[in-house]
Amino acid sequence: MTKGIRAIRGFRDIPPEEAWKLSYIEDRTQEHFQRYGYREIRLPMVEFTELFARGIGEATDIVEKEMYTFLDRNGQSLSLRPEGTASAVRAYIEGGWKSQHGITKVYYSGPMFRYERPQKGRYRQFYQLGLEAIGGAGPLVDAEVIDLLHRLFLVVEVQDVRILVNSLGCGKCRPDFRVRLLEYLTGVARELCSNCRRRMESNPLRVLDCKVPGCRSALEKVPVMLDYLCAECEDHFSAVREALDGLEVPYNVDPRIVRGLDYYNRTAFEAVCDRLGSQNAVAAGGRYDGLAKEIGGDAPGIGFAMGLERLGLIMNWDDVVPENPDYYVAAATSSARIPALELGDRLRALGFSVEVDLEDRSLKAQLRSANRMGIDSVLILGDDELSGGTVTLKDFVEKIQREVPLEEFMKEVMAAGTGPERR
Numbered sequence: 001m002t003k004g005i006r007a008i009r010g011f012r013d014i015p016p017e018e019a020w021k022l023s024y025i026e027d028r029t030q031e032h033f034q035r036y037g038y039r040e041i042r043l044p045m046v047e048f049t050e051l052f053a054r055g056i057g058e059a060t061d062i063v064e065k066e067m068y069t070f071l072d073r074n075g076q077s078l079s080l081r082p083e084g085t086a087s088a089v090r091a092y093i094e095g096g097w098k099s100q101h102g103i104t105k106v107y108y109s110g111p112m113f114r115y116e117r118p119q120k121g122r123y124r125q126f127y128q129l130g131l132e133a134i135g136g137a138g139p140l141v142d143a144e145v146i147d148l149l150h151r152l153f154l155v156v157e158v159q160d161v162r163i164l165v166n167s168l169g170c171g172k173c174r175p176d177f178r179v180r181l182l183e184y185l186t187g188v189a190r191e192l193c194s195n196c197r198r199r200m201e202s203n204p205l206r207v208l209d210c211k212v213p214g215c216r217s218a219l220e221k222v223p224v225m226l227d228y229l230c231a232e233c234e235d236h237f238s239a240v241r242e243a244l245d246g247l248e249v250p251y252n253v254d255p256r257i258v259r260g261l262d263y264y265n266r267t268a269f270e271a272v273c274d275r276l277g278s279q280n281a282v283a284a285g286g287r288y289d290g291l292a293k294e295i296g297g298d299a300p301g302i303g304f305a306m307g308l309e310r311l312g313l314i315m316n317w318d319d320v321v322p323e324n325p326d327y328y329v330a331a332a333t334s335s336a337r338i339p340a341l342e343l344g345d346r347l348r349a350l351g352f353s354v355e356v357d358l359e360d361r362s363l364k365a366q367l368r369s370a371n372r373m374g375i376d377s378v379l380i381l382g383d384d385e386l387s388g389g390t391v392t393l394k395d396f397v398e399k400i401q402r403e404v405p406l407e408e409f410m411k412e413v414m415a416a417g418t419g420p421e422r423r
């Protein structure tokens, strides 16, 4: 027997029982983003590898070892996108989107690909909802983006997410900090894990983020960027914090936030939830004023991306009811099969969602199905109903059953409003 073909490790099927939750999050989130003036963009899932190498940084984990990279038939190196920011900025430059109003606000939603070790909340294909405000350098843009993120958690009623904010400085003040950091790291190098010792050369800032306990204790007194900010970065960070305080956004300054992508400068932030375990970031982002220059343009920007599956894991779904079909049309006799399908179509034309039995099953079996699908109203058609021009209405919630003239029922239904508006 041929061995069954399975999905690739880290690439999950999302069954209907879970997919509706992701769609629910997407809908609520997109409505929320739109309230702040963000508009949807759709970006390619494959880009030239060079975009990510230059944009995200050669020495990042993502580019070094997590990208799905391949040669196409032309011998060009392409990669499945590991994130959306580099593509959004590329599209901004390539499309000449620089708007007269200054800031271009866009959002995107879709799968991203990273060859990471799969675990709870971490997959090789995962879904992100992200937004980018490109073209604005001022601190109020940062504050609005973080405020928007905070309020998104209110919209989806997740209470225990903490927002952590840091400043990563700029090209002016970071080199000096890097020197101090390297001095310190060299002093404690023997206590650091092999990964951190390697990182010291290529990307010393990432050492701050190491979760290995030995490194944690060696880094207790490590210098942090916040103490080395230049006057401009200091002013920017104070102005962001002042605006967040004014907007009553709860947050903590966490000098250990360094982020795993190289394009960040100044404001960086994460939204974390302890219930997620080790992969505790639900959303993360920051400012990337130098990214456009790396890929052939020039524009400041800031944004964040949220992991859809991770938000799904921490939301309370008890009070969010999936949208079950409105009606089940049951045929009590075989001559009622086609009329049942017709009635289904009439109701669908009014905007309702309707299930009709397609398997010629007994009435009892059809009622059981309706119940299992969470459908409260069943419409029964049998020989009596067909000859009398009626329909029998069975309501599982009200626990009533009555026979009514079909056209009267249709009028009642129309008066109650059609599907989409009614929802």
Ligand code: HAM
Pocket (backbone or CB within 6 Å): 082, 083, 084, 085, 114, 116, 121, 122, 123, 124, 125, 126, 127, 128, 130, 131, 132, 260, 261, 281, 282, 283, 284, 285, 286, 287, 288, 302, 303, 304, 305, 306, 307, 308, 309, 310
């Ligand atoms: P990131 O921190 O790499 O940032 O990813 C953002 C979010 O995507 C994470 O906080 C997490 O919720 C989710 N995520 C990342 N990797 C995985 C994975 N393997 N499985 C499940 N979820 C995951 C970025 O991607 C930046 N582009 C964010 C950004 C936008 N910065 C500025 N604008």
